[in-house]
Amino acid sequence: LAAALVALALAALVGGRIGAGLRALTHAAEGIQQGDLAVRAHVESDDEVxxxxxxFDSMAGSIExxxxxxxxxxxDEAELRSRLEAIVGGMGEALVAVDAFGRVTAFNPAAEQLAGVPASRATGSPVTAVLAVLSDGGEDLTGLLAEAPAAGPWSRVAAVRRLDGETVPVAISAAALHDVAGDVAGAVFVLRDIRREREVDRMKTEFLSNISHELRTPLTPIKGYAHMLRSRTVPAPKVKQFLDGIVESSERLERVIDLLVNFAAIEAGRLQIEAAPVKVRDLVDDVVxxxxxxxxxxxxxxxxxxRGLPELHADRQLLERSxxxxxxxxxxxxxxxxxxSVRAAVAGNGRRAAIAISVSDRGVGIATDRLDQVFADFAQADGSATRRFGGLGLGLAFVNRIVKAHDGRLVCESEPGKGSTFTIVLPVTRSRRPRLPAPPGRAGADGNGATESPTRPLRARGRA
Structure with missing residues:
Protein backbone atom coordinates (compact mmCIF):
# COMPACT_ATOMS: atom_id res chain seq x y z
CA LEU A 1 0.00 0.00 0.00
CA ALA A 2 2.78 2.39 0.85
CA ALA A 3 4.45 1.70 -2.47
CA ALA A 4 1.23 2.40 -4.27
CA LEU A 5 0.81 5.70 -2.47
CA VAL A 6 4.37 6.70 -3.31
CA ALA A 7 3.79 5.79 -6.94
CA LEU A 8 0.60 7.85 -7.03
CA ALA A 9 2.42 10.81 -5.47
CA LEU A 10 5.24 10.62 -7.96
CA ALA A 11 2.79 10.30 -10.83
CA ALA A 12 0.86 13.34 -9.60
CA LEU A 13 4.08 15.34 -9.27
CA VAL A 14 5.32 14.41 -12.73
CA GLY A 15 1.89 15.01 -14.25
CA GLY A 16 1.68 18.43 -12.62
CA ARG A 17 5.06 19.45 -13.95
CA ILE A 18 4.20 18.22 -17.46
CA GLY A 19 0.77 19.86 -17.31
CA ALA A 20 2.21 23.19 -16.14
CA GLY A 21 4.72 23.15 -18.98
CA LEU A 22 2.05 22.29 -21.52
CA ARG A 23 -0.23 25.02 -20.18
CA ALA A 24 2.65 27.56 -20.48
CA LEU A 25 3.30 26.43 -24.04
CA THR A 26 -0.40 26.65 -24.89
CA HIS A 27 -0.68 30.15 -23.39
CA ALA A 28 2.40 31.31 -25.32
CA ALA A 29 1.09 29.81 -28.57
CA GLU A 30 -2.24 31.60 -28.08
CA GLY A 31 -0.37 34.89 -27.48
CA ILE A 32 1.59 34.49 -30.68
CA GLN A 33 -1.62 33.63 -32.52
CA GLN A 34 -3.12 36.91 -31.25
CA GLY A 35 -0.09 38.91 -32.48
CA ASP A 36 2.00 39.17 -29.32
CA LEU A 37 5.32 38.06 -30.74
CA ALA A 38 7.19 38.95 -27.55
CA VAL A 39 5.46 36.24 -25.44
CA ARG A 40 7.57 33.26 -24.28
CA ALA A 41 6.72 29.93 -22.59
CA HIS A 42 9.63 30.06 -20.09
CA VAL A 43 9.45 26.32 -19.35
CA GLU A 44 12.54 25.45 -17.33
CA SER A 45 13.08 21.77 -16.77
CA ASP A 46 15.51 19.06 -17.72
CA ASP A 47 12.99 16.78 -19.28
CA GLU A 48 11.46 16.67 -22.74
CA VAL A 49 8.93 19.40 -21.85
CA PHE A 56 9.35 26.99 -28.72
CA ASP A 57 10.92 30.15 -27.21
CA SER A 58 13.73 30.05 -29.80
CA MET A 59 11.18 29.71 -32.58
CA ALA A 60 9.13 32.60 -31.16
CA GLY A 61 12.26 34.77 -31.02
CA SER A 62 13.05 33.96 -34.64
CA ILE A 63 9.50 34.78 -35.67
CA GLU A 64 9.68 38.11 -33.80
CA ASP A 76 11.36 51.08 -46.43
CA GLU A 77 9.52 49.88 -49.52
CA ALA A 78 6.56 52.13 -48.74
CA GLU A 79 8.88 55.10 -48.23
CA LEU A 80 10.72 54.33 -51.47
CA ARG A 81 7.43 53.92 -53.32
CA SER A 82 6.20 57.20 -51.90
CA ARG A 83 9.39 58.96 -52.97
CA LEU A 84 9.23 57.44 -56.45
CA GLU A 85 5.58 58.41 -56.79
CA ALA A 86 6.44 61.96 -55.71
CA ILE A 87 9.32 62.10 -58.21
CA VAL A 88 7.24 60.69 -61.05
CA GLY A 89 4.30 62.91 -60.14
CA GLY A 90 6.52 65.98 -60.07
CA MET A 91 8.25 65.25 -63.37
CA GLY A 92 7.82 67.85 -66.06
CA GLU A 93 7.97 65.10 -68.66
CA ALA A 94 5.15 62.67 -69.31
CA LEU A 95 5.87 59.14 -68.04
CA VAL A 96 3.88 56.18 -69.33
CA ALA A 97 4.59 52.59 -68.24
CA VAL A 98 3.01 49.50 -69.81
CA ASP A 99 3.03 45.81 -68.93
CA ALA A 100 4.00 42.95 -71.22
CA PHE A 101 0.56 43.12 -72.84
CA GLY A 102 0.74 46.85 -73.62
CA ARG A 103 -1.67 47.90 -70.88
CA VAL A 104 -0.94 51.16 -69.07
CA THR A 105 0.32 50.64 -65.52
CA ALA A 106 1.60 54.14 -64.75
CA PHE A 107 0.43 57.51 -66.05
CA ASN A 108 1.79 60.60 -64.29
CA PRO A 109 0.17 64.08 -64.17
CA ALA A 110 2.37 65.36 -67.01
CA ALA A 111 1.12 62.47 -69.15
CA GLU A 112 -2.46 63.42 -68.23
CA GLN A 113 -1.82 66.97 -69.40
CA LEU A 114 -0.04 65.89 -72.59
CA ALA A 115 -2.62 63.33 -73.66
CA GLY A 116 -5.68 65.08 -72.27
CA VAL A 117 -6.69 61.82 -70.55
CA PRO A 118 -7.04 61.30 -66.76
CA ALA A 119 -4.87 58.62 -65.18
CA SER A 120 -7.95 56.81 -63.85
CA ARG A 121 -9.10 56.27 -67.41
CA ALA A 122 -5.68 55.49 -68.86
CA THR A 123 -4.56 52.95 -66.25
CA GLY A 124 -5.45 49.44 -67.35
CA SER A 125 -6.30 50.51 -70.89
CA PRO A 126 -4.25 49.58 -73.96
CA VAL A 127 -1.71 52.32 -74.53
CA THR A 128 -2.79 52.51 -78.16
CA ALA A 129 -6.23 53.64 -76.98
CA VAL A 130 -4.72 56.44 -74.89
CA LEU A 131 -1.93 57.86 -77.07
CA ALA A 132 -1.54 58.23 -80.83
CA VAL A 133 2.06 58.82 -81.92
CA LEU A 134 2.98 60.08 -85.39
CA SER A 135 6.27 60.68 -87.14
CA ASP A 136 7.10 64.04 -88.66
CA GLY A 137 5.98 62.59 -91.96
CA GLY A 138 2.61 61.48 -90.56
CA GLU A 139 3.46 57.78 -90.19
CA ASP A 140 1.59 56.06 -87.34
CA LEU A 141 4.12 55.01 -84.67
CA THR A 142 1.63 54.13 -81.94
CA GLY A 143 2.51 50.44 -82.18
CA LEU A 144 5.97 51.21 -80.79
CA LEU A 145 4.39 52.00 -77.43
CA ALA A 146 2.54 48.70 -77.19
CA GLU A 147 5.66 46.53 -76.96
CA ALA A 148 8.89 46.56 -75.01
CA PRO A 149 11.99 47.78 -76.86
CA ALA A 150 13.50 44.54 -78.12
CA ALA A 151 16.80 46.03 -79.27
CA GLY A 152 17.42 48.08 -76.14
CA PRO A 153 16.56 51.67 -75.23
CA TRP A 154 15.70 54.07 -78.04
CA SER A 155 14.71 57.69 -78.49
CA ARG A 156 13.24 59.73 -81.31
CA VAL A 157 11.32 62.90 -82.09
CA ALA A 158 7.67 62.42 -82.96
CA ALA A 159 4.29 63.98 -82.30
CA VAL A 160 1.44 62.97 -79.99
CA ARG A 161 -2.07 63.44 -81.28
CA ARG A 162 -4.36 64.14 -78.36
CA LEU A 163 -7.93 62.95 -78.16
CA ASP A 164 -9.09 66.51 -78.90
CA GLY A 165 -7.17 66.42 -82.20
CA GLU A 166 -4.30 68.73 -81.20
CA THR A 167 -0.84 67.55 -82.25
CA VAL A 168 2.04 68.10 -79.81
CA PRO A 169 5.69 67.58 -80.86
CA VAL A 170 7.54 65.40 -78.35
CA ALA A 171 10.89 63.73 -77.77
CA ILE A 172 10.29 60.10 -76.77
CA SER A 173 12.71 57.92 -74.79
CA ALA A 174 11.90 54.23 -74.27
CA ALA A 175 13.37 51.41 -72.18
CA ALA A 176 12.30 47.89 -71.18
CA LEU A 177 11.19 46.91 -67.67
CA HIS A 178 12.42 43.57 -66.26
CA ASP A 179 11.11 41.40 -63.46
CA VAL A 180 13.21 39.79 -60.72
CA ALA A 181 14.02 36.87 -63.02
CA GLY A 182 15.37 39.22 -65.67
CA ASP A 183 12.54 38.65 -68.08
CA VAL A 184 10.92 41.58 -69.92
CA ALA A 185 7.81 42.63 -68.00
CA GLY A 186 6.88 45.77 -69.88
CA ALA A 187 8.28 49.14 -70.92
CA VAL A 188 8.51 52.73 -69.75
CA PHE A 189 8.24 55.74 -72.05
CA VAL A 190 9.20 59.34 -71.25
CA LEU A 191 7.66 61.96 -73.54
CA ARG A 192 8.98 65.52 -73.39
CA ASP A 193 6.92 68.35 -74.86
CA ILE A 194 9.24 70.24 -77.23
CA ARG A 195 6.84 72.96 -78.37
CA ARG A 196 8.81 75.58 -76.46
CA GLU A 197 12.09 74.38 -77.91
CA ARG A 198 10.73 74.53 -81.44
CA GLU A 199 9.36 77.99 -80.78
CA VAL A 200 12.79 79.10 -79.53
CA ASP A 201 14.40 77.62 -82.66
CA ARG A 202 11.88 79.44 -84.83
CA MET A 203 12.52 82.70 -82.99
CA LYS A 204 16.29 82.22 -83.28
CA THR A 205 16.04 81.58 -87.01
CA GLU A 206 13.74 84.55 -87.48
CA PHE A 207 16.00 86.76 -85.36
CA LEU A 208 19.09 85.83 -87.35
CA SER A 209 17.21 86.53 -90.55
CA ASN A 210 15.98 89.88 -89.22
CA ILE A 211 19.35 91.00 -87.91
CA SER A 212 20.96 90.08 -91.23
CA HIS A 213 18.37 92.23 -93.00
CA GLU A 214 18.70 95.11 -90.54
CA LEU A 215 22.48 95.17 -90.86
CA ARG A 216 22.58 94.80 -94.63
CA THR A 217 19.92 97.43 -95.32
CA PRO A 218 21.99 100.43 -94.14
CA LEU A 219 25.22 98.93 -95.48
CA THR A 220 23.88 98.85 -99.03
CA PRO A 221 23.63 102.65 -99.54
CA ILE A 222 26.86 103.20 -97.62
CA LYS A 223 28.76 100.91 -99.97
CA GLY A 224 26.93 102.20 -103.05
CA TYR A 225 27.53 105.89 -102.34
CA ALA A 226 31.14 105.29 -101.28
CA HIS A 227 31.83 103.30 -104.46
CA MET A 228 30.39 106.06 -106.68
CA LEU A 229 32.37 108.74 -104.85
CA ARG A 230 35.56 106.75 -105.28
CA SER A 231 35.12 105.64 -108.86
CA ARG A 232 33.75 108.73 -110.63
CA THR A 233 33.64 112.48 -110.55
CA VAL A 234 30.44 113.56 -108.83
CA PRO A 235 29.02 117.10 -108.86
CA ALA A 236 29.16 118.93 -105.57
CA PRO A 237 25.37 118.80 -104.92
CA LYS A 238 25.42 115.07 -105.52
CA VAL A 239 28.43 114.65 -103.24
CA LYS A 240 26.49 116.26 -100.41
CA GLN A 241 23.45 114.09 -101.14
CA PHE A 242 25.56 110.95 -101.13
CA LEU A 243 27.33 111.97 -97.94
CA ASP A 244 23.98 112.69 -96.27
CA GLY A 245 22.83 109.22 -97.30
CA ILE A 246 26.00 107.69 -95.87
CA VAL A 247 25.59 109.55 -92.57
CA GLU A 248 21.90 108.62 -92.32
CA SER A 249 22.58 104.94 -93.01
CA SER A 250 25.50 104.96 -90.58
CA GLU A 251 23.25 106.37 -87.87
CA ARG A 252 20.67 103.69 -88.58
CA LEU A 253 23.33 101.00 -88.40
CA GLU A 254 24.63 102.49 -85.16
CA ARG A 255 21.14 102.41 -83.65
CA VAL A 256 20.72 98.74 -84.51
CA ILE A 257 24.08 97.89 -82.96
CA ASP A 258 23.40 100.07 -79.89
CA LEU A 259 20.07 98.33 -79.34
CA LEU A 260 21.68 94.89 -79.54
CA VAL A 261 24.52 95.89 -77.21
CA ASN A 262 22.20 97.54 -74.68
CA PHE A 263 19.73 94.67 -74.76
CA ALA A 264 22.52 92.15 -74.21
CA ALA A 265 23.84 94.30 -71.35
CA ILE A 266 20.38 94.36 -69.76
CA GLU A 267 20.03 90.59 -70.03
CA ALA A 268 23.48 90.12 -68.48
CA GLY A 269 22.76 92.65 -65.73
CA ARG A 270 25.61 94.92 -66.82
CA LEU A 271 23.69 97.99 -67.94
CA GLN A 272 23.98 100.68 -65.27
CA ILE A 273 21.38 103.39 -64.73
CA GLU A 274 22.82 106.82 -63.98
CA ALA A 275 19.90 108.64 -62.39
CA ALA A 276 19.87 112.45 -62.23
CA PRO A 277 17.26 115.26 -62.31
CA VAL A 278 15.57 115.41 -65.72
CA LYS A 279 13.37 118.26 -66.98
CA VAL A 280 10.51 116.66 -68.87
CA ARG A 281 10.00 119.56 -71.30
CA ASP A 282 13.67 119.56 -72.31
CA LEU A 283 13.55 115.78 -72.74
CA VAL A 284 10.51 115.90 -75.03
CA ASP A 285 11.82 118.90 -76.98
CA ASP A 286 15.14 117.19 -77.66
CA VAL A 287 13.49 113.95 -78.86
CA VAL A 288 10.99 115.75 -81.10
CA ARG A 307 3.12 123.48 -67.77
CA GLY A 308 4.86 123.21 -64.42
CA LEU A 309 5.77 119.54 -64.57
CA PRO A 310 8.12 118.44 -61.78
CA GLU A 311 11.50 116.98 -62.58
CA LEU A 312 12.06 113.26 -62.90
CA HIS A 313 14.90 111.40 -61.23
CA ALA A 314 16.00 109.18 -64.08
CA ASP A 315 18.68 108.23 -66.60
CA ARG A 316 18.12 110.81 -69.33
CA GLN A 317 20.06 108.98 -72.01
CA LEU A 318 18.06 105.78 -71.57
CA LEU A 319 14.76 107.68 -71.45
CA GLU A 320 15.65 109.49 -74.67
CA ARG A 321 16.50 106.17 -76.28
CA SER A 322 13.17 104.76 -75.09
CA SER A 341 1.93 113.16 -81.12
CA VAL A 342 4.32 113.23 -78.15
CA ARG A 343 2.65 114.38 -74.92
CA ALA A 344 3.69 114.79 -71.31
CA ALA A 345 1.40 115.48 -68.37
CA VAL A 346 0.83 114.68 -64.72
CA ALA A 347 -0.65 111.22 -64.14
CA GLY A 348 -2.34 110.83 -60.77
CA ASN A 349 -2.90 107.35 -59.39
CA GLY A 350 -4.19 108.46 -56.00
CA ARG A 351 -1.03 107.48 -54.12
CA ARG A 352 1.94 109.37 -55.49
CA ALA A 353 2.61 111.85 -58.26
CA ALA A 354 3.72 110.51 -61.63
CA ILE A 355 4.52 111.83 -65.09
CA ALA A 356 2.99 110.25 -68.20
CA ILE A 357 4.85 110.63 -71.51
CA SER A 358 2.88 109.21 -74.42
CA VAL A 359 3.52 108.70 -78.12
CA SER A 360 0.43 108.34 -80.34
CA ASP A 361 -0.04 107.56 -84.02
CA ARG A 362 -2.88 106.87 -86.43
CA GLY A 363 -1.28 103.89 -88.08
CA VAL A 364 -2.16 100.24 -88.54
CA GLY A 365 -2.81 99.59 -84.84
CA ILE A 366 -2.49 96.29 -82.99
CA ALA A 367 -5.00 93.47 -82.77
CA THR A 368 -6.57 93.06 -79.34
CA ASP A 369 -5.37 89.49 -78.94
CA ARG A 370 -1.75 90.63 -79.44
CA LEU A 371 -1.67 93.50 -76.96
CA ASP A 372 -0.33 91.28 -74.17
CA GLN A 373 2.52 90.08 -76.40
CA VAL A 374 3.93 93.33 -77.77
CA PHE A 375 6.38 93.75 -74.88
CA ALA A 376 7.83 90.25 -75.30
CA ASP A 377 11.29 89.73 -76.76
CA PHE A 378 11.33 89.52 -80.57
CA ALA A 379 7.61 90.36 -80.70
CA GLN A 380 5.94 92.57 -83.29
CA ALA A 381 2.39 93.58 -84.00
CA ASP A 382 1.73 90.56 -86.22
CA GLY A 383 3.60 87.64 -87.71
CA SER A 384 4.24 89.41 -91.01
CA ALA A 385 5.34 92.68 -89.43
CA THR A 386 9.02 91.81 -89.64
CA ARG A 387 8.92 91.48 -93.40
CA ARG A 388 6.56 94.40 -93.95
CA PHE A 389 8.06 96.96 -91.55
CA GLY A 390 11.49 95.56 -90.69
CA GLY A 391 13.00 95.61 -87.22
CA LEU A 392 14.28 93.08 -84.72
CA GLY A 393 11.28 92.92 -82.42
CA LEU A 394 13.39 94.09 -79.45
CA GLY A 395 12.48 97.78 -79.27
CA LEU A 396 9.40 97.57 -77.03
CA ALA A 397 11.01 94.89 -74.87
CA PHE A 398 13.95 97.25 -74.38
CA VAL A 399 11.69 100.19 -73.53
CA ASN A 400 9.67 98.09 -71.11
CA ARG A 401 12.80 97.04 -69.21
CA ILE A 402 14.08 100.59 -68.99
CA VAL A 403 10.72 101.90 -67.76
CA LYS A 404 10.39 99.15 -65.18
CA ALA A 405 13.90 99.81 -63.97
CA HIS A 406 12.74 103.37 -63.18
CA ASP A 407 9.84 102.03 -61.08
CA GLY A 408 7.47 102.92 -63.91
CA ARG A 409 4.98 101.27 -66.23
CA LEU A 410 4.65 101.03 -69.98
CA VAL A 411 1.08 101.06 -71.29
CA CYS A 412 -0.22 100.11 -74.72
CA GLU A 413 -3.62 101.20 -76.01
CA SER A 414 -4.46 100.35 -79.60
CA GLU A 415 -7.23 99.70 -82.08
CA PRO A 416 -6.63 98.02 -85.43
CA GLY A 417 -6.80 100.51 -88.27
CA LYS A 418 -6.96 103.54 -85.95
CA GLY A 419 -3.52 103.67 -84.39
CA SER A 420 -1.74 103.11 -81.10
CA THR A 421 -0.69 105.01 -77.99
CA PHE A 422 2.27 103.94 -75.89
CA THR A 423 2.58 105.68 -72.53
CA ILE A 424 5.56 105.75 -70.18
CA VAL A 425 4.40 106.43 -66.61
CA LEU A 426 7.22 107.35 -64.23
CA PRO A 427 6.98 108.32 -60.53
CA VAL A 428 8.22 111.75 -59.54
CA THR A 429 9.80 110.35 -56.37
CA ARG A 430 11.45 106.96 -56.36
CA SER A 431 10.84 104.21 -53.80
CA ARG A 432 13.99 102.25 -54.63
CA ARG A 433 17.22 102.41 -56.61
CA PRO A 434 17.00 101.73 -60.35
CA ARG A 435 17.59 98.13 -61.33
CA LEU A 436 17.37 96.00 -64.49
CA PRO A 437 15.51 94.13 -65.81
CA ALA A 438 11.84 94.01 -64.69
CA PRO A 439 8.56 92.55 -66.00
CA PRO A 440 6.10 94.55 -68.10
CA GLY A 441 3.09 96.35 -66.63
CA ARG A 442 0.05 98.41 -67.59
CA ALA A 443 -1.32 101.81 -66.54
CA GLY A 444 -3.25 104.81 -67.80
CA ALA A 445 -2.64 108.56 -67.93
CA ASP A 446 -4.36 111.91 -68.48
CA GLY A 447 -3.05 115.41 -69.20
CA ASN A 448 -4.26 119.00 -69.38
CA GLY A 449 -3.13 122.61 -69.52
CA ALA A 450 -0.86 122.06 -72.51
CA THR A 451 -0.05 123.87 -75.70
CA GLU A 452 0.52 122.00 -78.96
CA SER A 453 3.08 123.06 -81.55
CA PRO A 454 3.80 121.21 -84.79
CA THR A 455 7.32 120.68 -85.99
CA ARG A 456 8.45 120.66 -89.58
CA PRO A 457 8.13 117.34 -91.47
CA LEU A 458 11.10 115.07 -91.72
CA ARG A 459 12.12 111.68 -93.10
CA ALA A 460 11.89 108.52 -91.02
CA ARG A 461 14.75 106.11 -90.69
CA GLY A 462 14.42 102.41 -90.05
CA ARG A 463 14.01 101.05 -86.59
CA ALA A 464 15.41 97.97 -84.87
Missing part, protein backbone atom coordinates in the same frame (compact mmCIF):
# COMPACT_ATOMS: atom_id res chain seq x y z
CA UNK A 50 11.79 21.73 -20.97
CA UNK A 51 13.48 20.98 -24.28
CA UNK A 52 10.18 21.60 -26.09
CA UNK A 53 9.73 24.93 -24.25
CA UNK A 54 13.25 26.05 -25.11
CA UNK A 55 12.69 25.15 -28.76
CA UNK A 65 13.01 39.00 -35.42
CA UNK A 66 11.87 38.00 -38.90
CA UNK A 67 8.62 39.90 -38.47
CA UNK A 68 10.52 43.02 -37.38
CA UNK A 69 12.78 42.70 -40.42
CA UNK A 70 9.78 42.29 -42.70
CA UNK A 71 8.07 45.28 -41.11
CA UNK A 72 11.16 47.43 -41.61
CA UNK A 73 11.48 46.21 -45.20
CA UNK A 74 7.81 47.02 -45.81
CA UNK A 75 8.25 50.48 -44.31
CA UNK A 289 13.71 118.08 -82.36
CA UNK A 290 15.89 115.17 -83.43
CA UNK A 291 13.07 113.50 -85.26
CA UNK A 292 12.18 116.78 -86.96
CA UNK A 293 15.17 116.16 -89.24
CA UNK A 294 14.27 112.59 -90.16
CA UNK A 295 10.59 112.07 -90.98
CA UNK A 296 9.18 112.38 -94.48
CA UNK A 297 6.55 114.83 -95.63
CA UNK A 298 3.74 112.39 -94.94
CA UNK A 299 4.24 112.53 -91.20
CA UNK A 300 3.78 115.46 -88.87
CA UNK A 301 5.16 115.30 -85.34
CA UNK A 302 3.55 117.38 -82.62
CA UNK A 303 4.37 117.81 -78.96
CA UNK A 304 2.22 118.77 -76.04
CA UNK A 305 3.83 119.31 -72.64
CA UNK A 306 1.85 120.39 -69.59
CA UNK A 323 11.23 107.68 -76.55
CA UNK A 324 13.22 107.34 -79.78
CA UNK A 325 12.02 103.73 -80.00
CA UNK A 326 8.40 104.74 -79.45
CA UNK A 327 8.53 107.58 -81.98
CA UNK A 328 10.29 105.35 -84.49
CA UNK A 329 7.59 102.70 -84.04
CA UNK A 330 4.84 105.29 -84.45
CA UNK A 331 6.30 106.45 -87.76
CA UNK A 332 7.17 102.97 -89.00
CA UNK A 333 3.69 101.60 -88.30
CA UNK A 334 2.05 104.59 -90.00
CA UNK A 335 3.04 103.74 -93.58
CA UNK A 336 0.32 105.98 -95.01
CA UNK A 337 1.48 108.98 -93.01
CA UNK A 338 -0.45 110.95 -90.44
CA UNK A 339 0.37 112.86 -87.26
CA UNK A 340 2.53 111.50 -84.48
Missing amino acids: GLLGAA SMTADLRRAAE GRWSERVDEGHRITRRVA LDELVDNAIKYSPDGGPV
